[in-house]
Amino acid sequence: MSNTCQDNQSTTNISLAQLTQQLDAMHIAQLTSFAYGLPPLYFCREYLEQDEQTAISHCLQRLENGISNQDFTLDRLAVLLAENDYYDDYEARLRLGPELA
Structure with a gap:
Protein backbone atom coordinates (compact mmCIF):
# COMPACT_ATOMS: atom_id res chain seq x y z
CA MET A 1 0.00 0.00 0.00
CA SER A 2 1.44 3.38 -0.95
CA ASN A 3 1.82 6.22 1.51
CA THR A 4 -0.76 8.26 -0.40
CA CYS A 5 -3.31 5.48 -0.10
CA GLN A 6 -2.51 5.06 3.59
CA ASP A 7 -2.80 8.83 4.10
CA ASN A 8 -6.19 8.88 2.37
CA GLN A 9 -7.39 5.96 4.50
CA SER A 10 -6.18 7.69 7.67
CA THR A 11 -7.94 10.90 6.68
CA THR A 12 -11.14 8.97 6.01
CA ASN A 13 -10.88 7.15 9.33
CA ILE A 14 -10.30 10.37 11.25
CA SER A 15 -13.17 12.09 9.47
CA LEU A 16 -15.49 9.13 10.00
CA ALA A 17 -14.52 9.05 13.66
CA GLN A 18 -15.24 12.77 13.94
CA LEU A 19 -18.58 12.38 12.15
CA THR A 20 -19.74 9.58 14.46
CA GLN A 21 -18.04 10.39 17.78
CA GLN A 22 -21.22 11.64 19.49
CA LEU A 23 -23.43 8.77 18.26
CA ASP A 24 -24.46 5.65 20.16
CA ALA A 25 -24.41 2.16 18.66
CA MET A 26 -28.04 2.14 17.51
CA HIS A 27 -27.60 5.51 15.78
CA ILE A 28 -24.45 4.34 13.97
CA ALA A 29 -26.18 1.08 13.03
CA GLN A 30 -29.05 3.06 11.48
CA LEU A 31 -26.60 5.30 9.61
CA THR A 32 -24.90 2.16 8.28
CA SER A 33 -28.26 0.80 7.14
CA PHE A 34 -29.14 4.06 5.37
CA ALA A 35 -25.71 4.18 3.72
CA TYR A 36 -26.28 0.76 2.15
CA GLY A 37 -29.90 1.51 1.20
CA LEU A 38 -31.35 -0.90 3.76
CA PRO A 39 -34.25 -0.43 6.20
CA PRO A 40 -33.14 1.73 9.16
CA LEU A 41 -33.20 -1.03 11.78
CA TYR A 42 -31.47 -3.68 9.65
CA PHE A 43 -28.08 -3.47 11.39
CA CYS A 44 -29.66 -2.61 14.75
CA ARG A 45 -31.18 -6.09 14.74
CA GLU A 46 -27.85 -7.67 13.80
CA TYR A 47 -25.96 -5.96 16.63
CA LEU A 48 -28.72 -5.94 19.25
CA GLU A 49 -27.15 -8.65 21.42
CA GLN A 50 -23.65 -7.19 21.29
CA ASP A 51 -22.19 -4.67 23.70
CA GLU A 52 -22.12 -1.01 22.65
CA GLN A 53 -18.41 -0.86 21.72
CA THR A 54 -18.48 -4.06 19.67
CA ALA A 55 -21.52 -2.89 17.72
CA ILE A 56 -19.95 0.52 17.10
CA SER A 57 -16.69 -1.07 15.98
CA HIS A 58 -18.43 -3.42 13.53
CA TYR A 87 -34.64 6.28 16.50
CA ASP A 88 -32.94 6.73 19.84
CA ASP A 89 -31.54 3.62 21.53
CA TYR A 90 -34.69 2.90 23.54
CA GLU A 91 -37.09 3.36 20.62
CA ALA A 92 -34.94 1.27 18.27
CA ARG A 93 -34.92 -1.58 20.79
CA LEU A 94 -38.67 -1.18 21.36
CA ARG A 95 -39.35 -1.40 17.62
CA LEU A 96 -37.16 -4.51 17.35
CA GLY A 97 -39.01 -6.24 20.17
CA PRO A 98 -40.84 -4.78 23.17
CA GLU A 99 -39.38 -7.45 25.44
CA LEU A 100 -35.87 -6.14 24.67
CA ALA A 101 -36.49 -2.54 25.77
Missing part, protein backbone atom coordinates in the same frame (compact mmCIF):
# COMPACT_ATOMS: atom_id res chain seq x y z
CA CYS A 59 -20.58 -0.64 12.07
CA LEU A 60 -17.62 1.70 11.68
CA GLN A 61 -15.74 -1.07 9.89
CA ARG A 62 -18.70 -1.51 7.51
CA LEU A 63 -18.76 2.24 6.88
CA GLU A 64 -14.99 2.35 6.28
CA ASN A 65 -15.32 -0.54 3.83
CA GLY A 66 -18.16 1.22 2.01
CA ILE A 67 -16.08 4.37 1.66
CA SER A 68 -13.02 2.38 0.53
CA ASN A 69 -15.12 0.47 -2.03
CA GLN A 70 -16.66 3.77 -3.17
CA ASP A 71 -20.17 2.54 -2.33
CA PHE A 72 -20.73 5.99 -0.76
CA THR A 73 -18.68 8.96 0.40
CA LEU A 74 -18.08 10.61 3.72
CA ASP A 75 -20.05 13.59 2.42
CA ARG A 76 -22.98 11.29 1.67
CA LEU A 77 -22.86 10.00 5.26
CA ALA A 78 -22.97 13.58 6.54
CA VAL A 79 -26.05 14.23 4.39
CA LEU A 80 -27.70 11.02 5.64
CA LEU A 81 -27.06 12.11 9.23
CA ALA A 82 -28.65 15.49 8.59
CA GLU A 83 -31.61 14.44 6.45
CA ASN A 84 -32.87 11.19 7.95
CA ASP A 85 -34.81 10.61 11.13
CA TYR A 86 -33.19 8.25 13.61
Whole structure:
Protein backbone atom coordinates (compact mmCIF):
# COMPACT_ATOMS: atom_id res chain seq x y z
CA MET A 1 0.00 0.00 0.00
CA SER A 2 1.44 3.38 -0.95
CA ASN A 3 1.82 6.22 1.51
CA THR A 4 -0.76 8.26 -0.40
CA CYS A 5 -3.31 5.48 -0.10
CA GLN A 6 -2.51 5.06 3.59
CA ASP A 7 -2.80 8.83 4.10
CA ASN A 8 -6.19 8.88 2.37
CA GLN A 9 -7.39 5.96 4.50
CA SER A 10 -6.18 7.69 7.67
CA THR A 11 -7.94 10.90 6.68
CA THR A 12 -11.14 8.97 6.01
CA ASN A 13 -10.88 7.15 9.33
CA ILE A 14 -10.30 10.37 11.25
CA SER A 15 -13.17 12.09 9.47
CA LEU A 16 -15.49 9.13 10.00
CA ALA A 17 -14.52 9.05 13.66
CA GLN A 18 -15.24 12.77 13.94
CA LEU A 19 -18.58 12.38 12.15
CA THR A 20 -19.74 9.58 14.46
CA GLN A 21 -18.04 10.39 17.78
CA GLN A 22 -21.22 11.64 19.49
CA LEU A 23 -23.43 8.77 18.26
CA ASP A 24 -24.46 5.65 20.16
CA ALA A 25 -24.41 2.16 18.66
CA MET A 26 -28.04 2.14 17.51
CA HIS A 27 -27.60 5.51 15.78
CA ILE A 28 -24.45 4.34 13.97
CA ALA A 29 -26.18 1.08 13.03
CA GLN A 30 -29.05 3.06 11.48
CA LEU A 31 -26.60 5.30 9.61
CA THR A 32 -24.90 2.16 8.28
CA SER A 33 -28.26 0.80 7.14
CA PHE A 34 -29.14 4.06 5.37
CA ALA A 35 -25.71 4.18 3.72
CA TYR A 36 -26.28 0.76 2.15
CA GLY A 37 -29.90 1.51 1.20
CA LEU A 38 -31.35 -0.90 3.76
CA PRO A 39 -34.25 -0.43 6.20
CA PRO A 40 -33.14 1.73 9.16
CA LEU A 41 -33.20 -1.03 11.78
CA TYR A 42 -31.47 -3.68 9.65
CA PHE A 43 -28.08 -3.47 11.39
CA CYS A 44 -29.66 -2.61 14.75
CA ARG A 45 -31.18 -6.09 14.74
CA GLU A 46 -27.85 -7.67 13.80
CA TYR A 47 -25.96 -5.96 16.63
CA LEU A 48 -28.72 -5.94 19.25
CA GLU A 49 -27.15 -8.65 21.42
CA GLN A 50 -23.65 -7.19 21.29
CA ASP A 51 -22.19 -4.67 23.70
CA GLU A 52 -22.12 -1.01 22.65
CA GLN A 53 -18.41 -0.86 21.72
CA THR A 54 -18.48 -4.06 19.67
CA ALA A 55 -21.52 -2.89 17.72
CA ILE A 56 -19.95 0.52 17.10
CA SER A 57 -16.69 -1.07 15.98
CA HIS A 58 -18.43 -3.42 13.53
CA CYS A 59 -20.58 -0.64 12.07
CA LEU A 60 -17.62 1.70 11.68
CA GLN A 61 -15.74 -1.07 9.89
CA ARG A 62 -18.70 -1.51 7.51
CA LEU A 63 -18.76 2.24 6.88
CA GLU A 64 -14.99 2.35 6.28
CA ASN A 65 -15.32 -0.54 3.83
CA GLY A 66 -18.16 1.22 2.01
CA ILE A 67 -16.08 4.37 1.66
CA SER A 68 -13.02 2.38 0.53
CA ASN A 69 -15.12 0.47 -2.03
CA GLN A 70 -16.66 3.77 -3.17
CA ASP A 71 -20.17 2.54 -2.33
CA PHE A 72 -20.73 5.99 -0.76
CA THR A 73 -18.68 8.96 0.40
CA LEU A 74 -18.08 10.61 3.72
CA ASP A 75 -20.05 13.59 2.42
CA ARG A 76 -22.98 11.29 1.67
CA LEU A 77 -22.86 10.00 5.26
CA ALA A 78 -22.97 13.58 6.54
CA VAL A 79 -26.05 14.23 4.39
CA LEU A 80 -27.70 11.02 5.64
CA LEU A 81 -27.06 12.11 9.23
CA ALA A 82 -28.65 15.49 8.59
CA GLU A 83 -31.61 14.44 6.45
CA ASN A 84 -32.87 11.19 7.95
CA ASP A 85 -34.81 10.61 11.13
CA TYR A 86 -33.19 8.25 13.61
CA TYR A 87 -34.64 6.28 16.50
CA ASP A 88 -32.94 6.73 19.84
CA ASP A 89 -31.54 3.62 21.53
CA TYR A 90 -34.69 2.90 23.54
CA GLU A 91 -37.09 3.36 20.62
CA ALA A 92 -34.94 1.27 18.27
CA ARG A 93 -34.92 -1.58 20.79
CA LEU A 94 -38.67 -1.18 21.36
CA ARG A 95 -39.35 -1.40 17.62
CA LEU A 96 -37.16 -4.51 17.35
CA GLY A 97 -39.01 -6.24 20.17
CA PRO A 98 -40.84 -4.78 23.17
CA GLU A 99 -39.38 -7.45 25.44
CA LEU A 100 -35.87 -6.14 24.67
CA ALA A 101 -36.49 -2.54 25.77
